[in-house]
Amino acid sequence: MxxxxxxxxxxxxxxxxxxxxxxxxxxxxxxxxxxxxxxxxxxxxxxxxxxxxxxxxxxxxxxxxxxxxxxxxxxxxIGRTFQRTNVMRDMTVLENARLAAQARAQFGLLQTAANAKVVQTALAALHRAGLAEAAGAIASTLSHGQARLLEIAMALAGLxxxxxxxxxxxxxxxxxxxxxxxxxxxxxxxxxxxxxxxxxxxxxxxxxxxxxxxxxxxxxxxxxxxxxxxxxxxxxxxxxxx
Amino acid sequence: MIVASRPGQCVLGAAALGIATMPLWASAWHMQLVSAALVAALFALSLQVLVGATGLVSLAQAGFFGLGAYTVHLLGSPPVWITLPAAMLAAGVAALLIGPLALRTKGFFFLMTTLAFGQMLFFAFHDTPLGGGTDGLFIVRPSLGFTVSRAGRPAVFLLLNLGVLAIVYGGLCWLMSTMLGHALQGIRSNENRMAALGHNVQRLKLIAFVLAGALAGLAGHMSALTDAFVSPDLLGWHRSAEALLMILLGGIGALHGPILGAFALVAIQEAGSLLSDRPRLVEGVVFLAAVLFLRQGIAGWRLPWRTRP
Structure with missing residues (x-):
């Protein structure tokens, strides 16, 4: 690969x-x-x-x-995570995952950010990383452990x-x-x-x-x-x- | 970037309706004052596409504003349906040429690079026959497609500026809800991570830069149309700085911040000159107070009601 x-x-x-x-x-x-x-x-x-x-x-x-x-x-x-948590701190967990998902998807930039397919991909990634419950939380409020999981979830959301x-x-x-x-x-x-x-x-x-x-x-x-x-x-x- | 909450949108809508009824009750002078505030709001809103949405602080914005205004004059004032798109196109093309160079830099250096490009545009009109002299010149107003009496002008341009601002604001509200809008906000928040996720950050920034430039050109066009006057001063960097002050005063984190800031600044300037012989001093004190006590700008006044887009 x-x-x-x-x-x-x-x-x-x-x-x-x-x-x-x-x-x-x-x-x-x-x-x-x-x-x-x-x-x-x-x-x-x-x-x-x-x-x-x-x-x-x-x-x-x-x-x-x-x-x-x-x-x-x-x-x-090629997805990656960072040694020191490196996310969009002022956005929610789901928004972070969505930005990851929309980067890979070949969608028009002028489609709604709440595009069903993108949201689905993002939620699936959060779910797999065990972070689905925190989807609505602002990233900067996560515990250290959750922030590490968000790193992984964002990499995953890019499929x-x-x-x-x-x-x-x-x-x-x-x-x-x-x-x-x-x-x-x-x-x-x-x-x-x-x-x-x-x-x-x-x-x-x-x-x-x-x-x-x-x-x-x-x-x-x-x-x-x-x-x-x-x-x-x-x-x-x-x-x-x- | 915060788009106004529903109650907030209602307040903005009510204010717009209030302005729309001004021809029924306000004096020509007051309508002209509000017209100027509407154009200033449109200009500051164009800059917010860079500052609040993408995290790029630019001092070239007035250059694009002035370019839009001068387009009316340089085309010899054809009808408005030609001048308006032409002004946006001219400013947009200028932004497309300057953007790739300026966007190679970041932070403070981006600020300085845009200052340099903005001043180049300024001197192109200030020191050459292109600008029609350093003091500016009165221009022929483009035809609107219907005849406007001298007495009817303040009302017509007030409504025109209000309509354009409403359309641009509505369009930007929509834009902020799209993948593009979210990607720009992602760049403001964490540019490197956005690149690692696979976003073409440079291209997205250029899109924002060109859009902001074209909208500044539109604001400049409306200014030329309203005042029938253009001068190289329109392109000066201090105009960009003034728009930044409007954003700061109104709220850097809110899409409607620049609109509130523009009206507040015009109001402060008027109140300052009514109350004192030193209006600039009044302005300074108000800004100092705003920076100290109003960190979120005027848009942050109703904190508990704010919602995320």
């Missing part, structure tokens, strides 16, 4: 992302882990188009999208093929984590998912493939069991935490 080849992002002398290649397929949850500063968020920004590549290629559904701006990638079916999730569990309490972990597993059934996450328990529980990044490079890629038992990963990153 989506393939990244030899991605490089340079900031001055710093190589934030160095020769990273990976592929994302429908039905697979690909997790990227690594210490802070490993380049995980930069990687997501390179895939979503927020950040421009220094070199490398991004392919999506047989298109070379390396030079596409963020909006065009979003329009093509994406690929989901790039940047730390969806950030700041969630233990009791909030389990339902979101289940949601991630559920999303991987019909999407190609890239998950950047710090919660190792969740990552090893939900991921099909794990890529370990350190200092902008891919240290190892493999199934959770291979990563867990890999001596290189253990030495370089996981240490005694797993």
């Amino acid at each position: 989506m393939r990244a080849e030899s991605l490089i992002k340079r900031y001055g002398g710093l190589l934030a992302v160095d020769q990273v290649s990976l592929s994302l397929d429908r039905g697979t949850l690909h997790a990227v882990i690594g210490p802070n500063g490993a380049g995980k968020s930069t990687l997501i920004n390179l895939l979503s188009g927020e950040t421009s590549l220094s070199s490398g290629w991004v392919h999506f559904k047989d298109h070379d999208i390396s030079a596409w701006p963020a909006w065009r990638r979003g329009q093509a079916g 994406p093929d690929v989901l790039l999730l940047d730390e969806p569990l950030a700041g969630l309490g233990p009791e909030e984590t389990a339902p979101v972990a289940n949601l991630l597993r559920d999303l991987a059934r019909d999407h190609a998912v890239l998950l950047v996450e710090h919660d190792m328990d969740v990552v090893f529980a939900v991921a099909d493939v794990i890529t370990v990044m350190v200092d902008g490079r891919v240290l190892a890629t493999g199934a959770p069991n291979e990563i867990r038992t890999s001596a290189i990963v253990r030495d370089a990153y996981l240490g005694h935490s797993v």
Whole structure:
């Protein structure tokens, strides 16, 4: 579905992302882990188009999208969430989801914003993310946990093929984590998912493939069991935490 | 962007009816005063498409207003059914040319870039024969399709300006309920997220910029029609700033804010010159009070009744 080849992002002398290649397929949850500063968020920004590549290629559904701006990638079916909640704070939850849904739908701009199909798509996304009850709430009044779910719901409302999730569990309490972990597993059934996450328990529980990044490079890629038992990963990153 | 609640729409409608009956009871001077306020309201409303709806603060708006006014003169005052669309077209095309350049910048730099483009338009009319001199000139009024006596003019132009403002306001109310209107509000709220969701933010902003420019051209056309006078001063940046003040005074978050603000500003200016030798001082004090105590503008007075679109 989506393939990244030899991605490089340079900031001055710093190589934030160095020769990273990976592929994302429908039905697979690909997790990227690594210490802070490993380049995980930069990687997501390179895939979503927020950040421009220094070199490398991004392919999506047989298109070379390396030079596409963020909006065009979003329009093509690449949805993303942000590490720090990034929504239209003064609008309601439903309005946020509706704006996501209408961006993908090829409707005339002069149709009513309450277009039945758009509203239906938005509500379905809210429902799947478990946020249907808060549909009428102003986004800025949501709890942190709900705001994280809104991030996911907005990405979903765009009916994406690929989901790039940047730390969806950030700041969630233990009791909030389990339902979101289940949601991630559920999303991987019909999407190609890239998950950047710090919660190792969740990552090893939900991921099909794990890529370990350190200092902008891919240290190892493999199934959770291979990563867990890999001596290189253990030495370089996981240490005694797993 | 808040569209007035139902009671609010009733108040606006009642005020419009009151203005429409002015020819029956008001003096010519009062009708001219209200006419000027209606044109100012139309102009401020055009700017609200950028400021309140999209979150773009522009100082080029007066340039488009003046361009609309000068179109009447430059075409040699053909009938109004030619001048009106021509004025909107001229201003819209100018906005279409300036927009892609100005919209490359954001925030403060957008403000400065639009100031520069606005002033370019100003000097194009101020320093060249195009504008007919720095002091302006009286123009021939385009024919309305029927003859208007000198005594009938204030009433006719009052009703004309009221009608145009009502149509534009109604149209913008509708626009704000469409996907385009919501997308513009999304951009005002969080531009980057809108792009990540797949909205072509630059194109949407350009649509707003051109629409606002064309409507400013319409306001300029109505000004030329009403006053039969144009001057380069119409294009000056301080006119844009005045429209921004009207929006601030009336309510930046409400579509009807600029209308309330325009009437309030005209009223303050009149009251100021009646009450004191220093009307500008009165204006300043009122603005200071408005900024301190009326954060939502006049439109925010009835907070509990406000509804979301």
